[in-house]
Amino acid sequence: MLCQVHSTREAYRIVKLANGMHSVHSLAHRETFHPVIGPVAEAEALYVNQLRLPERMAGHTGEFVIWDVGLGAAANVLTVLRATHGTSCPLRIISFDHTLAPLEFALDHAAELGYFTGYESTITQLLKDHRVNSTDGNREVVWELHLGDFPEFLRSHAPTILPPPHAILFDAFSPARNPAMWTQLLFANLFKFLDASHPCALPTYSRSTMLRVSLLLAGFYVGAGHATGEKEETTIAANTMDLISEPLGKKWLQRARNSTSAEPLWEPIYRQAPLTPETWDRLQQHPQFK
Numbered sequence: 281m282l283c284q285v286h287s288t289r290e291a292y293r294i295v296k297l298a299n300g301m302h303s304v305h306s307l308a309h310r311e312t313f314h315p316v317i318g319p320v321a322e323a324e325a326l327y328v329n330q331l332r333l334p335e336r337m338a339g340h341t342g343e344f345v346i347w348d349v350g351l352g353a354a355a356n357v358l359t360v361l362r363a364t365h366g367t368s369c370p371l372r373i374i375s376f377d378h379t380l381a382p383l384e385f386a387l388d389h390a391a392e393l394g395y396f397t398g399y400e401s402t403i404t405q406l407l408k409d410h411r412v413n414s415t416d417g418n419r420e421v422v423w424e425l426h427l428g429d430f431p432e433f434l435r436s437h438a439p440t441i442l443p444p445p446h447a448i449l450f451d452a453f454s455p456a457r458n459p460a461m462w463t464q465l466l467f468a469n470l471f472k473f474l475d476a477s478h479p480c481a482l483p484t485y486s487r488s489t490m491l492r493v494s495l496l497l498a499g500f501y502v503g504a505g506h507a508t509g510e511k512e513e514t515t516i517a518a519n520t521m522d523l524i525s526e527p528l529g530k531k532w533l534q535r536a537r538n539s540t541s542a543e544p545l546w547e548p549i550y551r552q553a554p555l556t557p558e559t560w561d562r563l564q565q566h567p568q569f570k
C-alpha cells in the first residue's frame with residue numbers, strides 16, 4: 281500500500297521548520313526529509329564538510345563518482361554540486377530512488393525550498409530523461425538516475441554494471457519506517473560494488489548500534505560521524521581506515537554487546553534485539569578491533 285501512496289505528488293507536503301527553513305514531508309512514511317536544520321545545512325554538515333568533498337575533488341585524478349542513495353527531493357546532490365562548483369575534476373552522480381514524486385513535488389515548491397535556484401533545467405531534464413550531461417563551471421558533470429527498488433538493484437546486478445563510488449550519500453527514511461533500506465544484506469551487497477583501489481566513504485545520519493554492526497559485518501570500517509545540528513553524532517563507514525577519523529573501538533564494542541538493539545535486520549522487518557552469540561563472534565573478528 282505504501283508503494284501506491286508515495287508515488288504521487290499528493291503524498292508530500294512542505295513543512296516550515298523552527299529555524300524558518302522549509303523541508304519536504306512524506307505523508308506515507310510520516311517523516312520529514314530534513315527535519316531540524318533543513319536540507320542544505322544537513323547536507324553540508326553530513327556530506328560536504330565531513331567528506332571534505334571540495335578538497336577531495338580538487339586533488340582527484342579522473343572521474344569522481346558519487347552514489348546518491350535516496351534521491352528524494354535532490355537536496356543532497358544540489359548542495360554537493362553547489363559546494364564543489366569551483367573544482368575541475370569530472371563528476372558522475374548516480375542517484376537511486378523508487379519514485380520521482382518527491383522530486384516533482386519539490387520542484388513545484390522550488391521557491392520555498394530555495395536550493396533549486398540555477399538548477400531548475402537540470403532537474404527538469406533529469407526527471408524527463410533520467411540522465412543529464414552538463415558543463416558546470418570548468419567541469420563535466422554526468423548525473424544519471426536509476427529508478428527502482430534499491431535493494432533489488434543491488435541483489436540483481438553484478439557490481440561491474442556501475443562505476444564504483446568514491447562517496448555514498450546514504451539517505452533513506454528511518455529504519456523503523458523504511459526497514460528494507462537498512463538490512464544487513466543491503467550493506468553486504470553494497471560493499472560488493474566498492475573497489476578497494478577507490479577509497480570510498482558513506483556517511484549517514486543514524487548512529488544506531490544496529491546500523492553500525494550491519495556495516496561492520498558487511499566489510500566496512502566504521503566510525504563516529506560528525507554532528508549535524510540535528511544529531512550530536514552520526515555514522516561514517518568506509519572501505520579504508522584512512523577516511524575514518526574516529527573509528528569505533530573496544531569501548532563501543534562492549535556497549536554493543538550490552539545493547540538491547542544491536543542485532544542487524546536480517547529481514548526487511550523492523551525489530552530490536554540484542555546481539556546473538558554468532559553475530560558477537562563475527563563482530564570481534566573484524567580487523568578494526570584487532
Ligand SMILES: C[S@@+](CC[C@H](N)C(=O)[O-])C[C@H]1O[C@@H](n2cnc3c(N)ncnc32)[C@H](O)[C@@H]1O
Pocket residue numbers: 312313319349350351352353354355356357376377378379382428429430431451452453458460461
Ligand atoms: C529521506 S528521503 C531522501 C531525501 C533526499 N536525499 C534529499 O536530499 O532530498 C528518502 C528517499 O529514499 C527513497 N527510498 C525509500 N525506500 C527505497 C527503496 N526501497 N528503493 C529506492 N529508494 C527508496 C524514498 O523514495 C525517498 O525519496
